[in-house]
Amino acid sequence: MYTLHYSPGSVSFVIHILLEELGVPFELQKAETKSAQYRAQVNPKGKVPALTTPKGVITECVAILEYLCDHHGGGRLLGEPGTWERARTLERIATMATEMQPVFNRFFHADDFSPDEAVQGGVKSHAATKLVAWFREQDAALKTPYWSGDEFNAGDIFFTVMTRSGRWLDPPANEMRNIRPAYERVIARPSFARAMAREGVKAFGRT
Ligand SMILES: N[C@@H](CCC(=O)N[C@@H](CS)C(=O)NCC(=O)O)C(=O)O
Numbered sequence: 001m002y003t004l005h006y007s008p009g010s011v012s013f014v015i016h017i018l019l020e021e022l023g024v025p026f027e028l029q030k031a032e033t034k035s036a037q038y039r040a041q042v043n044p045k046g047k048v049p050a051l052t053t054p055k056g057v058i059t060e061c062v063a064i065l066e067y068l069c070d071h072h073g074g075g076r077l078l079g080e081p082g083t084w085e086r087a088r089t090l091e092r093i094a095t096m097a098t099e100m101q102p103v104f105n106r107f108f109h110a111d112d113f114s115p116d117e118a119v120q121g122g123v124k125s126h127a128a129t130k131l132v133a134w135f136r137e138q139d140a141a142l143k144t145p146y147w148s149g150d151e152f153n154a155g156d157i158f159f160t161v162m163t164r165s166g167r168w169l170d171p172p173a174n175e176m177r178n179i180r181p182a183y184e185r186v187i188a189r190p191s192f193a194r195a196m197a198r199e200g201v202k203a204f205g206r207t
Contacts, residue, residue, distance in 0.1 A: 001025055001026065001027060001054075002019070002024065002025070002026040002027070002051055002052065002053055003026065003027045003028075003029050003051070003052040004016055004019060004026055004027070004028055004029065004049060004050075004051055005029050005030075005031040005038070005042050005043065005048055005049065005050040005051070005052070006028060006029070006030060006031060006048050006049060006199070007030070007031055007033065007048045008030075008199040008200060008201050009164065009165070009199060009201040010048055011048070011049065011061055011097075011101055011161065012031075012048040012049035012061075013161045013164075013195065013199065013201075014049070014061055014065065014157055014158050014161045015049045015051065015061065015064050015065065015068070016028070016195045016198070016199065017157045017160075017161070017191050017192055017195045018065060018068055018069075018074075018077070018154065018157055019068065020190070020191035020192075020194050020195050021074075021077060021157070021189075021191045022068060022069070022072040022073070022074055022077075023072075024068065024072050028198060031043075031048045031050070033046045033047060033048060034046065042057055043057065043059050045059060047059065049061055049064055051064050051067075051068075053067075060097075061097050061101075061158075062090070062093060062094060062097050065078070065093065065154060065158075066078065066090070069154065074154070076153070077153050077154040077157075078090070078153065078154045079153075089148070089153055089154060089155050092148070092155045092159075093154060093155055093158050096158050096159065096162055097158070100131070100134060100162060101162070103127050103130050103131055103134075104127070104131065104162070104165055106123050106124065106126075106127035107124055107127035107128055107131060107168075108165075108168075110123040110124040110127070128169055128170070131166060131169055131173075132169050132170070132171070132173075135163070135166055135169065135173040135176060135179065136176070138159075138179065139176040139177060139178045139179045140178075142178040142179060142182060143178070144182075145181075145182065145185060146182055146185065146186070147159040147160075147179075147182050152185075152186065152189075156182075156186050157186075160183055160186040160187065160192070163179060163183050164183075164187075164201075164203060167204065167205070167206065168206060174203070174204060183203075187203045
């Protein structure tokens with residue numbers, strides 16, 4: 001049995017939804033990321049997601065995602081190992097995990113980047129500018145039912161979680177013209193509905 005250590009609506013939400021999509025049994029544990037116990041027993045980096053498995057703990061969204069897909073028939077979501085489809089899907093996921101997620105961290109946690117409040121304001125507003133520009137590019141390029149194309153895949157899980165975080169932007173990412181229908185299509189999936197209910201988060205609004 002797996003245990004997913006999570007913070008509501010954060011990037012760990014990607015793994016929560018993936019577990020639901022794969023139909024894998026798991027327990028959910030809200031993480032006390034700042035506690036010494038969490039760092040000692042679960043993730044020394046003090047972050048979520050972390051997945052406790054029978055073999056030990058694995059961290060980093062992209063690693064967890066690939067591990068779960070490979071062990072639970074997730075080829076339809078990520079492409080089979082060694083295929084072009086796998087490489088392209090991971091490419092898009094890695095962009096979000098390594099390029100955009102850190103910008104969201106600057107937007108939501110500017111105090112992690114400078115102790116100076118004046119500097120924090122600049123960090124946050126510059127992050128917002130970069131995020132809006134990125135979502136506008138995605139919106140302009142989106143011509144298919146899903147961000148990933150004609151079929152839903154793991155990239156759409158990640159993109160939808162990021163888009164949900166982008167509801168704090170101006171304009172909100174989840175209300176952009178082409179993103180909104182793709183977003184609504186994904187959040188209507190039973191996996192999202194179950195995960196949102198368990199984490200107590202909503203798809204729209206600034207709550
Ligand atoms: N590189 C990590 C980043 C994870 C990350 O930044 N997690 C944030 C939440 S979005 C976190 O745990 N922050 C500390 C906290 O919530 O206390 C990954 O992709 O899994």
